[in-house]
Amino acid sequence: METLDLVVVGAGICGLAAAKAFHQINPNKSLAILDANSSLGGVWSKQRLYPGLKTNNMLGTYDYPDFPMDTETFGVKPGEHIPGEVMHDYLSKYAEKFDIADKIRYQHKSLTAEHQEGPEGGWILTVQNGETETRISARKLIMATGLASAPFLPHFRGQEVFGLPIFHGKDFLQHSDTLDSAKSVTVFGGTKSGWDVVYAYASKGIKVEWVIRESGHGPAWMAPPYVTPFKKWLEKLVNIRYLTWFSPCIWGTADGYEGMRKFYHQTAIGRAITDFFWSTLGNDVISLNKYDSHPETRKLKPWSEAMFTASSFSILNYPTDFFDVVRNGTVKVHIADVTHLSPGKVHLSDGAQLETDLLCCVTGWKHVPAIKFLPEGIDKELGIPHTPSTSEPYFTPNQVQRADDEILSRFPRLRNQPVQNKNLKPLVDNKGISTTDEINPSTALTPYTLYRFIAPPSATFLQTRDTAFAGVTSSFATALIAHAQSIWIYAYLNDKLPAKVLPPVTARANIEQPAKSIQDLQYETVLHARFGKWRYPAGHGSQFPDFVFDAVPYLDLLVGDLGLEVHRKKSWWREIVMPYGPEDYTDLVAEFAGKTTVD
The missing domain is CATH 3.50.50.60 (FAD/NAD(P)-binding domain)
Incomplete structure (x- = not known):
């Protein structure tokens, strides 16, 4: 050995x-x-x-x-x-x-x-x-x-008779030939990877039925690369020490600015300033993306508060305006649960029956x-x-x-x-979704x-x-x-x-502290x-x-x-x-x- x-x-x-x-x-x-x-x-x-x-x-x-x-x-x-x-x-x-x-x-x-x-x-x-x-x-x-x-791919009631490809977003490359052959696809999941798959198909002119669970977390926060009224680069914005003070952080005192953190989180005026910061950041993203300008883009407005969203707060990194394919009807957004599958169809809790060429599931990972x-x-x-x-x-x-x-x-x-x-x-x-895997998220x-x-x-x-x-x-x-x-x-x-x-x-000696x-x-x-x-x-x-x-x-x-x-x-x-x-x-x-x- x-x-x-x-x-x-x-x-x-x-x-x-x-x-x-x-x-x-x-x-x-x-x-x-x-x-x-x-x-x-x-x-x-x-x-x-x-x-x-x-x-x-x-x-x-x-x-x-x-x-x-x-x-x-x-x-x-x-x-x-x-x-x-x-x-x-x-x-x-x-x-x-x-x-x-x-x-x-x-x-x-x-x-x-x-x-x-x-x-x-x-x-x-x-x-x-x-x-x-x-x-x-x-x-x-x-x-x-x-x-x-390790991807988590759920088991759908009726998938044995579905008769079409069902795959996780991790395996999109292995199914990339469908970008040339598919006429209509169904994407299940509202995470950033879900947005990626939707854009890949829709930018090719393929009809996308996008299903985001009504019993789930909703669409991911998607921000432009530059945010706030000052148009700050988002990845750098979050690493500015002054702005990190607005985040309640249990290990935050490691930065040596304990007094500033106490002010922003343990005083009424400090918390008011902090709430204003998070409200400004979230409202700026919603305003820049113009969610309310169209009935379909409105469905993509985040359900969570910006302050309580972690790394799923993602960035629009596409070569063209993502929302164009939603506004022009190439992408149809469904806020509903999947109830079951039947031959060539995905059935939703709102009664919709989606005829499709495949089902791509962007349903997370086994952590x-x-x-x-x-x-x-x-x-x-x-x-x-x-x-x-x-x-x-x-x-x-x-x-x-x-x-x-x-x-x-x-x-x-x-x-x-x-x-x-x-x-x-x-x-x-x-209803209609289960797992056959011993690891269930x-x-x-x-x-x-x-x-x-x-x-x-x-x-x-x-x-x-x-x-x-x-x-x-x-x-x-x-x-x-x-x-x-x-x-x-x-x-x-x-x-x-x-x-x-x-x-x-145990073997270490001469401890000086x-x-x-x-x-x-x-x-x-x-x-x-x-x-x-x-x-x-x-x-x-x-x-x-x-x-x-x-x-x-x-x-x-x-x-x-x-x-x-x-x-x-x-x-x-x-x-x-x-x-x-x-x-x-x-x-x-x-x-x-x-x-x-x-x-």
């Missing part, structure tokens, strides 16, 4: 960053990156580059800090969104530059990971490559499969890792989603209640939770409960330091967070974090995990860390843990009003390497 110092599962943005940091800091350690696909990139792998796919971000906000995406090399100009093919090429060049491309093992699907007993832990992975199963021993394991790897962790029950120790039990090690009713009390005390505005849809119910609870699971959204907080794993999760956050700052997390993960796995951040392992207790660490983990339920009820906050305006303070948290400079601008004024971007973290690895010794 092969033994490796580190195994990274997943070769997407976060997995590549984690592997690169480990290899860059300690190149003599053995490393393998396992990926089930035949190419790297995760959501940007060749298998998922459906027609028209682009980043929401424009050039300059989706780079790794130490690998800029320049126009000369990649052909993307300032002010342009990045095509999917370019993102794949960029990630390939990143892997080559940092000498990890040959560490990737493609079409290697990780089936199980069994944790080993003893003070040093480690894992035995069962991996499938074609018809062959092998076992790998890993001293350290980084799970980087992300939140958009639980597909790999099975052993021994049974270890999910609770790891801090990954699982069915709650009476033997929770730290996500206990008392801890949850304590966290809720603190959240609502610090942020009274969150007591007033919005009612997005009084008839809201999980997708598979709709509607099941009441615990949220990801990881310290810093990375590390299992149980005593076992704080001792072995052999497991980390990369990329279980969702935000506009994907590459920035991947970069910072990669260094934090290296420090964590190698016991290089200060005692005030993590309790030291008070160590954080396991109990304090576990409560802080529950506090941060529970926060999403209150802060982002219109997003996925109750399942995993899903945020927008809270990315910069999260970066502050990680960078501060590493003992590095949090305030990285050249003056106090720029620190407050200039947006943070990749250029501010270019030297982060070198700074960390200069402060630590390599084992």
Whole structure:
């Protein structure tokens, strides 16, 4: 059986960053990156580059800090969104530059990971490559499969006789020939990917029946690239430190401006100013998109409040006005539930019968890792989603209640939770829709409960330091967070974090500062995990860390843990009003390497 110092599962943005940091800091350690696909990139792998796919971000906000995406090399100009093919090429060049491309093992699907007993832990992975199963021993394991790897495709009553293609948006590329052959299609789902599929068909002149559940979350917030009366670049707007203060954020004090945050969230006048900011932002988007100018576009007006919407607050990145295909009748919007299918037809709760050539479902993802962790029950120790039990090690009713009390005390505005849809119910609870899969997104699971959204907080794993999760956050700052997390993960796995951040392992001596207790660490983990339920009820906050305006303070948290400079601008004024971007973290690895010794 092969033994490796580190195994990274997943070769997407976060997995590549984690592997690169480990290899860059300690190149003599053995490393393998396992990926089930035949190419790297995760959501940007060749298998998922459906027609028209682009980043929401424009050039300059989706780079790794130490690998800029320049126009000369990649052909993307300032002010342009990045095509999917370019993102794949960029990630390939990143892997080559940092000498990890040959560490990737493609079409290697990780089936199980069994944790080993003893003070040093480690894992035995069962991996499938074609018809062959092998076992790998890993001293350290980084799970980087992300939140958009395993699609959730519901089962419809009558689909056996439907007689036409039914596929998830993840597999749009494999059905792209229908862009030339279909006359009428049905798209089910109102997320950003749903908008993409609708536009791809409609821009070809194909009739689109767009079904958005009346019992669901409604259409995604879709903003122009530039918003507010001052026409600010949205991806940069959310990373301006001053504007992050308007977001009630439980880890926000990591930025060092606790007084400002208390003013905006714990005083009446501060909350009034905050409410005005969110109202202005939301109303500006609604006004710019002119939803009320046409009966069909009115159906696409968001049902949720902008303040309570997380990374599903997306961006119109299409070459022409999306709403033209709605106004001219190419797209018909149905706010209704799917009741069943019959030969060649999709039946809706409003009585409509849609004759169609296919059904594309943009119905979300299984956010639980597909790999099975052993021994049974270890999910609770790891801090990954699982069915709650009476033997929770730290996500206990008392801890949850304590966290809720603190959240609502610090942020009274969150007591007033919005009612997005009084008839809201999980997708598979709709009549005519079920699931044959053992992983059902509607099941009441615990949220990801990881310290810093990375590390299992149980005593076992704080001792072995052999497991980390990369990329279980969702935000506009994907590459920035991947970069910072990669260094934090290296420090964590190698016991290089200060005692005030993590309790030291038993063998560590000469502690010069008070160590954080396991109990304090576990409560802080529950506090941060529970926060999403209150802060982002219109997003996925109750399942995993899903945020927008809270990315910069999260970066502050990680960078501060590493003992590095949090305030990285050249003056106090720029620190407050200039947006943070990749250029501010270019030297982060070198700074960390200069402060630590390599084992």
